[in-house]
Amino acid sequence: EAAVTQSPRSKVAVTGGKVTLSCHQTNNHDYMYWYRQDTGHGLRLIHYSYVADSTEKGDIPDGYKASRPSQENFSLILELASLSQTAVYFCASSDMGTDYTFGSGTRLLVI
Amino acid sequence: KTQVEQSPQSLVVRQGENCVLQCNYSVTPDNHLRWFKQDTGKGLVSLTVLVHENDKTSNGRYSATLDKDAKHSTLHITATLLDDTATYICVVGDRGSALGRLHFGAGTQLIVIP
Numbered sequence: 073e074a075a076v077t078q079s080p081r082s083k084v085a086v087t088g089g090k091v092t093l094s095c096h097q098t099n100n101h102d103y104m105y106w107y108r109q110d111t112g113h114g115l116r117l118i119h120y121s122y123v124a125d126s127t128e129k130g131d132i133p134d135g136y137k138a139s140r141p142s143q144e145n146f147s148l149i150l151e152l153a154s155l156s157q158t159a160v161y162f163c164a165s166s167d168m169g170t171d172y173t174f175g176s177g178t179r180l181l182v183i
Numbered sequence: 184k185t186q187v188e189q190s191p192q193s194l195v196v197r198q199g200e201n202c203v204l205q206c207n208y209s210v211t212p213d214n215h216l217r218w219f220k221q222d223t224g225k226g227l228v229s230l231t232v233l234v235h236e237n238d239k240t241s242n243g244r245y246s247a248t249l250d251k252d253a254k255h256s257t258l259h260i261t262a263t264l265l266d267d268t269a270t271y272i273c274v275v276g277d278r279g280s281a282l283g284r285l286h287f288g289a290g291t292q293l294i295v296i297p
Contacts, residue, residue, distance in 0.1 A: 076226075107287075114187060114272070114287030131284075162226060172217075172285070176226040 075099070078163050078175035085182050091150040093178050095163030101173070103166045104146040106130070106138060108159040109177070115162060121146055153182045186210045187288035189273050195294045196263050204291045206256040206273035214283060216249055218258045219272040221290065227272060230258070263295045 076097045085091045097104065103122055107115040117130030119138035127138040135157060137149040150157055163175040187208045196202045206216070215234045219227040231240040233249035233256065240247050246259045260267055270290040277283045 112289055114185070114289050115285075116287075117284065172229070174219075174227040177224070179224075 076163055076165050076173050076175040078161075078178050080178060081176070082179040083181070085150075085153045085180065087153060087155060087182055089153050091153050091157075091180065091182075093148040093150075093161055093163075093180070095146045095148075095175060096144055097146075097163075097165040097173070098144065099165050099167075099173055100143070101165035101167050102143065103168075104140065105164045105166070106136070106146065106148045107162045107164065108132070108157075109162060110159050118148065118161075153180075155182050158182045185289075186286045187273055187275055189271075189288040189291050191291060192289075193292040193294070195296060198263055198265055198295055198297055200263055201259065201261045202263060202293065204258040204260075204271050204273075204293070206258070206288060208254050208256075208273070208275045208286065208288075210254075210275040210277050210286045212277055213251060213254060213275055214278050215276045216256050217274045217276070218245075218247055218256075219274060221270045221272055223269070230271075260293075263293075265295050265297065267293060268295045269293060 079094045105120040106118040109115050118136050121127045121140040139147045161178045166172045190205045217232040218230045221227050231242050231247045236251040238249045244261045249256045270292050272290045273288040275286045
């Protein structure tokens with residue numbers, strides 16, 4: 073079954089440390105996205121990618137980097153984690169139309 | 184500025200009752216609107232997508248309407264079950280292709296009690 077799989081499911085990171093969130097999709101979708109969800113707010117777009125080896129900035133890219141080494145894989149990197157980056161992070165993939173598939177999320181706590 | 188507003192923020196209903204969730208938006212252009220269900224600690228699962236002016240969709244006990252003139256959508260849940268307890272998120276896409284952006288509402292938290 074086509075899916076979007078995120079790892080880890082949850083993580084505790086130390087302020088100033090490096091964090092890498094991984095996403096793998098089997099939908100054969102060209103487009104992949106990273107969003108963050110904060111309590112009481114809608115999801116916000118961090119980075120996205122149209123094709124392997126290329127990434128684009130979303131609405132809130134500061135403090136985050138992204139990497140798309142293949143069509144199936146899309147990573148979100150926090151080089152220097154900060155307290156404000158505590159959130160739930162969702163990866164998604166889509167086709168050219170309206171078909172979006174979301175992962176189950178990664179709960180990140182920065183202490 | 185929030186472009187997708189959902190109401191109510193939270194809602195408690197008894198099992199078997201019907202409920203209606205509202206979504207008002209200011210996104211332009213409004214290519215499509217999708218309702219997602221998010222169980223606590225889980226990802227977003229699509230319930231339905233509306234594309235055309237005055238679209239109406241039905242998916243089991245879930246039905247939705249879209250009024251593009253009013254930039255308003257409703258999600259109706261009939262004969263609620265305990266498993267309907269979740270957050271329901273309204274999302275508006277501003278273009279048909281993935282080149283567009285998705286605009287997310289903050290969600291309506293529905294709690295179904297016995």
